[in-house]
Amino acid sequence: MENKEAYIEFLNTWNDAMWYAFLAALAVAALIFIIYKIRYMSAGGYKEKFEFASEKEIKAYLLVNYAIAAGIFFIANSAKPQIVEISYIWFIIRVFISMCLGTLHAYVAFLIFKYYYPGPLDKKLKKLRYKPRINPATGNEMKLLSEAEEDAYLDEGMQAEEDAFSVDYDVWIDEATGDTKIEKYKGHLSALECDRCGFQTLKLEKEEIITPATEDTAGEIQKEYKCSYCGRIKRKTMKLTTKLEKEDILAALSKGRLAGDNQIELIRIEIQSMDGETKSFEFQNRDEAKKFLEEFDFSKLRQTSY
């Protein structure tokens, strides 16, 4: 009997402690969330917000959810007091179930933020990246130059870097004054869709120039992608050229091997951007493909693919 009273007294203390721990865990979760939001809001311009969010957002949201998972563990440990009073066995069972619930929440959150959330985050980041910049000197809205236009504003080193590596320079111009603002982005920050598991988790791991391009011959660059979900490693060797090869493709379509062949069922043109995104277009015959290439504006593709 005395034993039972001691047990019940212990349970009361335990319940109080679990409640305080639950509130503390929620407070920690809220605090992490608020601190993240404040740091994001005060990160400065869109470019700074972009960098901050791409580096910290997933980590911050994971921490918030781990704190919530701890909260679930604590609050579940104060549930069903009448049943637990019957025997200490129930107390142990409750601790065990609480652990399962907390772990479940943490694990689901981990899966969501590691494998699903990078997709939506990427959209948000692209919005930040392409929101019109304001010229601080005049207050005018600036215009983002297309790939073709921007070369005039980039020095040779920047252009080479853009051509070879997954680096992008965005050039914003104030059309009234000619003021420019150049922002550098690392293309490999955003993940691609993995062709094996379908998640947005394929990331560029390394790039290596195998043979450098010269004025008249194309070089080669090897890119290695790794999927953080299924572990797929994808290596791609790409041509490294100093100019667009649209003319070469057109020439190949008009003469050479293709022209002699009347059995063509399908022509597929794959266009690959520097960040590894591929767009493919299919045509029934040579003429359609030629027409497409002649009319095709590569800068438009860039815009639609973002």
Ligand SMILES: [Zn+2]
């Ligand atoms: Zn995968």
